[in-house]
Amino acid sequence: MGTGTNVERRTVLKAAGVSAVTLGLAATACGGNGGTSADGTVTIRYSWWGAEERAKKINQSIALFEKKYPKIKVKTDFQTYQSFWEKFQTQAAGGNPPDVFQNAVGFLRKYDRRGILLDLNSQVKAGNLSLDHFRAGVTKVGEVDGKQLGVPVGSNTMALVIDKKVFEKAGVDPATGWTWDDYFKALKTIHDKTKVPGDTGYFAIMYLYDLYLRQNGKAFFTEDGLGFDKSDLTEWWTDGYGRVKAGIVTDPKVVAQDQPKSSLSAGHGASEFTWDNFTVRYSAEGSSTYGLAPIPTMNGKDTGQYLASLMLSASAHTAHPKEAAQFIDFMVHDPAVGQIMGYDRGILASTEQYAAFKPTDTVSKEIAQYEDTTAKSGVLGTITPHPSGADTVEAAFLRIGGDLGQGKTKVTDAVKQFFTESEAAFQA
Structure with a gap:
């Protein structure tokens, strides 16, 4: 956006x-x-x-x-x-x-x-x-x-940016219709074969979690609040924190040290979920070859994506x-x-x-092709409504998710804190 x-x-x-x-x-x-x-x-x-x-x-x-x-x-x-x-x-x-x-x-x-x-x-x-x-x-x-x-x-729409060289070295070929199970298995394979974490921190990205929720019949926001409950977030953050501890996801401390450069372009992660048009920044920052991969799904088709x-x-x-x-x-x-x-x-x-x-560089051509292919696939839906206070909630999701990944807080406390801050934001 x-x-x-x-x-x-x-x-x-x-x-x-x-x-x-x-x-x-x-x-x-x-x-x-x-x-x-x-x-x-x-x-x-x-x-x-x-x-x-x-x-x-x-x-x-x-x-x-x-x-x-x-x-x-x-x-x-x-x-x-x-x-x-x-x-x-x-x-x-x-x-x-x-x-x-x-x-x-x-x-x-x-x-x-x-x-x-x-x-x-x-x-x-x-x-x-x-x-x-x-x-x-x-x-x-x-x-x-x-x-x-x-x-x-x-x-733009959410996409998965990958380090093509690392994926090729690990023998991982992301394909349209792959599931979350496929994606997480790929992260482990990448880590085991290349010693590079497979992802830079998916669990703290609000718009990615929105896609995951949409794939499961929910959404991050309703018109006046949150569209999921504490048990949903507990499962998501428990899963993410577990992969950080296993080394499959980049340590958030490393992510913070890499800023303003992305940990993907710094070579400290093999993939990163972001908006498709942001792909240009990785080629400018990093020394590898980067490309776009499909969003993982629950059923092999519905990605939850929208423009x-x-x-x-x-x-x-x-x-x-x-x-x-x-x-x-x-x-x-x-x-x-x-x-x-x-x-x-x-x-x-x-x-x-x-x-x-008319884009002439390879990255811009790939961005245009990705969005065109996504639109023609028929998976794009309508954007989730954003209530007043959504900007504050988004910032809280990123901050608290980062604290969780660094071990500064427990999952149960992180979830409780997020819902408390969200409620205050909606009422402000």
């Missing part, structure tokens, strides 16, 4: 971040939501999280927008993931969020409940924004209770809803923007941009 925040928080987005000054970008002012100059020029504010490369691409895209709309100027601000949401929380509390900002599914209900998000359906009706020409099902990610609170810029998305939202407090909508429309539909952004934020969501960008 692009939109996936637990993996982003642990890996890519925490690792990066330079100031807007470094890139020559205009810093976002804290006072006032944009303005209108004497000649009728409107200024809107746009904020996002990400790394330097994303910022450069977005800056290039904004230049194209301002050329097409000379009466709209865009002030920009970007941060690392954690810093972005800390700053946004302060801005939202003060009634001064950016006019347009990058968003993810875990934050929609939270900020809609606080009256921060603009229902973009009004701008669709006014002709300032189009929800046509998107890849099937993608726009649903931004819908909450009939309101369009975000428009996707890219889509997630990073998206653009607008502030309900903006003084310039028309201009904000025109900016979003340009950024999600313009083919030239698609060529610039590529798969930085996932597989391009609109058909115009998807058709305009």
